[in-house]
Amino acid sequence: MNSETTYLTDLAAVLWPCGGLLGPGDGALRRTARRNRGNQYLPVPNAHNPRVILPAHNRSAATRGITSFAQGHSLRERLRTLLLTGAFATGIAPLLLRDRLYVGAGPGIEHALATALDRELSIAIHVGPPRANRKPVLLLLTPGGRTIGYAKVAINDLTSRLVHAETRALRHLAEARLRDVTVPRLLYDGEWNGHPLLVQEALPVGDQTDRPTRHQLLRCVTQIVGLARVRERRLSASPYRRALDERIAKLGTRPEAAPLRAALHRLPDVSLPFGAWHGDLTRWNIASTARRAFVWDWERLAMDAPAGFDALHYDLNEAVQAGVHPGVHRWLDSGSRLLRDPLMAESGLREHVVSTVMALYLIDLATRYLQDRQAENGGGFAAVDDWLLPALEGLQERAAHEATHVTG
Template sequence: MINGETSYLTHLAEVLWPCGGLMGRGGQRPVLGAAQLAPQYGGEVREYLPVPSAHKPRVILPVTHRYAAARGIVAFGQRHSFAERLRTSLLSTAFASGVAPLLLRDRLRVAAGRTIEHALSAALDREVIIAIHVGPPRANRKPVLLLLTPGGRVVGYAKVGVNALTSRLVRSETAALNRLVSARLPDITVPRLLHSGEWNGHPLLVQEALPVGEQTERPTRRQLLRCVTQIFALGRGREVRLSRSEYRRHLLRRVDALGARPEAPALRATLERLPDVGMPFGAWHGDLTRWNIASTPRRAFVWDWERLAFDVPAGFDALHYELNESVQIGVHQGVHRWLDSGAWLLRDPLLRATGLRPEAVSTVMALYLIDLATRYLHDRQAEAGSNLAAIDDWLLPALASLEERAAHEAGDAH
């Protein structure tokens, strides 16, 4: 039975393996195809396992390279809870022992011929096996390829754009990694760009794998804020009144570009009513979450720089991290908590050192929500199924509360 996920897999096969890919069951004839496996290529047909199934793929792993498959499970597994760690451990053991292909029925069969593996092996001048992270449906969903030696040692990661949005993000991350080569980030390690180019008409980047694993943890509050301030310092960090900032003008243009979207008038009206307070502007990572950062006591490792931007208010990265943490308990309850915890973070001495003043805290939080809503609407995240992207359900009410708080804070400062 074909659903949106199996259709996505066949489209992915067309991008990564132009020679052809077919969905089927183990031991059976293929039943669903992106294209018929091209007979002119000949050679051995390779098999991949969509895990947990073709109807809900999260990772795609090679059948014949069990150690590489086991390493892929560990690398892509979310291990933030006991249940997640247990699931990752069981799956990696199943692949390493060779049992997994007997238990998982769905197969993605790929013909021999011109494939992404050949292109990556040529770019890195060594044989590589790939395991693919697909992730849940989102507008910015794109394949992330773990590059491994046949013995299962990690070589790096590759990203491929599969539509207009993800292609733009891959190009943006390539530019960001090139820019960060000479950046001063005393306590942060950024992955090196190993290769950039195109594959099958789609943008491709390859970056090194950071030493993230059992020896790293989620950052403490202090580590997080130290990262936030060091990334912020990549920008100019100068204070400007909101009405005179290029950021506000750019955000207004982005809101106006939403056209007839019903949420746009409320976003613009709130932006125009926010108090004209001064605030420092610098850089932000743009998607600093628990999935894109890991720490040791002395160092932070930060990846996924595709939304790096400059000339934004101080504290955006801290607010973004805290919002994504807060909603782990549920969107409405989490956002209610974030309204307090986010303000608490912005008043921390580490962020105060950027020049962020108490009277600007709620204004900065409101600007962050307007910025996030505009991103979600332009990317059509709600249509892709993202819970946080239903902004009329939670974001607009939170924004109204912040607007009122911002007016009180600015008034109390005078």
């Protein structure tokens, strides 16, 4: 049993307290499951590398789950999605996929969600790759396969904090006015099996939406910044820097803490606009049309950060898709160009603070990764001493030069 199958059985214990067993789709275990009248789920592509968990005997729900959770950003991903949807639509998928997750017949997460929403439903589950904040995202479907919404269930202390944070964020966003940005409504929050649970509506994204263009991205970013009253403050006097300093201090004796603290205190004391940021704006959390952006996964929403962080986060995650080191090198230029766009000037961001904002973003991101222990949980991009600290050194020099050039 590898770490992923262990994760899968631990996850089953959270979602189905009556128990879950991994096994092949034939033999004694299957006969026992039939006698117990439990449900069968298919870990896809297999139990050693689960990315989605689909109902074995509900073609509509399984097919919808594949298309809803597919990233579809590369030809290989689109072909894989096409093959899987065809296999489930024709009913041959259970014959091709060997592994099964058998769950007992007692009350499980499906019953709890059906009771909370007062309607009959089926579920498909997104597991995702290993990382510290990995948690199951449940697609809620009518028995015929129509989407109802999405549920998130916490499985540990970190994910509990994130589920609670997203619940608070969605309540706040329900009262906010975003001119061109649509966010999901909170449908339910509570607990399941001692773990925080939230349900949110599904946004109307699909074939008519795509990744945002540069203009659409920055339009969205500036509106998110405005969720909080934008204030201009000197960096040294800002509550943001004090809070970041405290977060670095909580890293204790980790070797990365000292260079991060030194980098923070060496940055020029320039005046910056501070507002809100989504905290994890990537291609996986946003879709766009010409007129609107649809944004979800608000668990990292913060109301006091330098304007421009979301643009930098999106751009960095795009840049590293083809490789971390060359991607970061490109981002040092592309991120700078994004922050110099006239749309960002609407948030009060001026050209002579661009490298300071980029450096602050890297310090903030490194602190988050270290707090969450992302590198220890399989996040290669989170190895901050490998790429982030070297990039930060160059940004410090650029920041000092920009500030001196303006004030000198």
